[in-house]
Amino acid sequence: MSRAFPTGTAVPAPKQNVEMLFPAISLFRPGDCFVFLAACVFCFLSFSFLSRGGIAEKAVVRQGGHIFARIDLSRASRIDIPGPIGTTTVVVENRRARVLSDPGSHQYCVRQGWIKRAGDIAICAPNEVSLEIEGSDEVYDSLNY
Amino acid sequence: MTRSIIELETTPEDHRVARLAAAAITLALVDSAIPLPLPGIKPGLANIVTMVVLARHGWSAAAWITGLRITASGLLLGNFLSPAFFLSFSGAVCSLCVLALVVRLPDHVFGPISWSLFAAFAHLAGQLLLARLWLIPHDGLFYLVPFFATAALIFGTINGLITARLLGETEILHKAETQNA
Numbered sequence: 001m002s003r004a005f006p007t008g009t010a011v012p013a014p015k016q017n018v019e020m021l022f023p024a025i026s027l028f029r030p031g032d033c034f035v036f037l038a039a040c041v042f043c044f045l046s047f048s049f050l051s052r053g054g055i056a057e058k059a060v061v062r063q064g065g066h067i068f069a070r071i072d073l074s075r076a077s078r079i080d081i082p083g084p085i086g087t088t089t090v091v092v093e094n095r096r097a098r099v100l101s102d103p104g105s106h107q108y109c110v111r112q113g114w115i116k117r118a119g120d121i122a123i124c125a126p127n128e129v130s131l132e133i134e135g136s137d138e139v140y141d142s143l144n145y
Numbered sequence: 146m147t148r149s150i151i152e153l154e155t156t157p158e159d160h161r162v163a164r165l166a167a168a169a170i171t172l173a174l175v176d177s178a179i180p181l182p183l184p185g186i187k188p189g190l191a192n193i194v195t196m197v198v199l200a201r202h203g204w205s206a207a208a209w210i211t212g213l214r215i216t217a218s219g220l221l222l223g224n225f226l227s228p229a230f231f232l233s234f235s236g237a238v239c240s241l242c243v244l245a246l247v248v249r250l251p252d253h254v255f256g257p258i259s260w261s262l263f264a265a266f267a268h269l270a271g272q273l274l275l276a277r278l279w280l281i282p283h284d285g286l287f288y289l290v291p292f293f294a295t296a297a298l299i300f301g302t303i304n305g306l307i308t309a310r311l312l313g314e315t316e317i318l319h320k321a322e323t324q325n326a
Contacts, residue, residue, distance in 0.1 A: 024306050027256070027257075027258065027305075027306055027309040027310060027313070028256070028258055029253065029254055029255060029256040029258070029259075030254050031250065031251075031254035031255035031256070031259055032255060032256050032258040032259045032262075032305070035255070035258070035259040035262050035263070036258065036262060036298075036302060039262050039266065039294075039297070039298045039301065039302075040298065042266075042294060042298075043291065043294045043295050043298050046290050046291040046294050047291040049290075049291070050288060050291055
C-alpha cells in the first residue's frame with residue numbers, strides 16, 4: 001500500500017505569516033489539529049481527575065464504627081484513641097495524617113505512612129480504629145458501597 | 146571438515162524489512178539513552194520508522210519491523226522477557242491495532258500527526274492495561290495517567306511532526322527520481 005503525500009497543498013495563503021514563525025504548522029492537516037486538541041483536553045481532564053474529591057480538609061478518626069474525632073488538617077495535632085487492645089496514636093501535620101503507633105500485630109496502618117488525598121484511609125483492624133481523609137466533595141467509597 | 150553452506154532465500158522485501166528494522170532498533174536504543182524524569186516515559190522515536198513504513202509499505206511490513214525492533218532491542222538492552230519487555234510489547238500491539246484503523250482515515254484530513262498521537266495514546270493504554278492486570282494490580286496506578294498522557298501528547302506530536310516532514314521530503318525525492326528516469 002503506497003500513499004501519496006502532497007507537499008505544500010495544505011498551505012493556504014493567509015497563514016503565511018504564522019508559518020514563517022512556526023514552520024511546523026504547515027505539517028498539520030485539519031484533522032490533526034482536531035486530534036491534537038482532543039489529546040490536550042484528555043490531558044487536562046486527567047489532571048482534574050487527580051484532584052477529584054476536592055481539597056482534603058479533615059481527618060476523620062473512627063473507633064468501633066463511631067466517629068471518635070474529626071480533626072482539621074490545617075493544624076498540627078496528635079490524639080490517642082483507646083481501643084479494645086490498647087491505644088492508637090494519630091498525628092496530623094502539614095495537611096496530612098498518619099497512624100503513629102498502634103498495638104496491632106501487623107502494623108499495616110502504621111506502615112501505610114502519611115495519607116493526604118481525599119478518600120485515603122488507614123485501617124487498624126485489631127484495635128477497631130480507622131483514619132480517613134475527608135475532602136470537600138463526597139468521594140465514591142468502594143469500602144462501604 | 147566440510148563447510149556447511151546454508152543458503153536462505155531472501156527477497157528484496159526481506160532486505161528492506163531488515164534495513165528498516167535496523168533503523169528502528171537504533172532509534173529504540175537512542176530512546177533508552179535519553180534521560181527523563183519519570184521512569185516509564187520515553188520519546189518512542191522508533192515509532193517514526195513504524196509510521197514511515199506504514200505509509201510507504203503497508204501495515205504488515207510495519208508490524209514486522211515493530212516485532213523485530215522490540216525483540217532485538219530487548220536483547221540488546223538486556224530486558225528481553227522481563228516486565229519492561231512485556232510492557233513494551235503490549236503497548237506496541239495496541240498501537241499497531243490503532244494504527245491499522247487510523248491509517249484508513251481520509252488522507253487530506255488526518256496526517257501522520259494524528260497517527261502518531263493515536264499510536265502514542267494507544268501505547269499508553271496498552272501498557273497501563275497490562276500493568277494494572279499483571280504487574281501492579283492497584284488503582285493507584287491510574288494516578289500516573291495524567292503524567293503519562295502529557296508525555297504521550299508531547300512526544301506523539303513531536304514524532305508525528307518528524308514523520309510528516311520525512312514523508313514530505315521522501316515524496317519530493319521520489320518525484321525527482323521518477324522525473325529524472
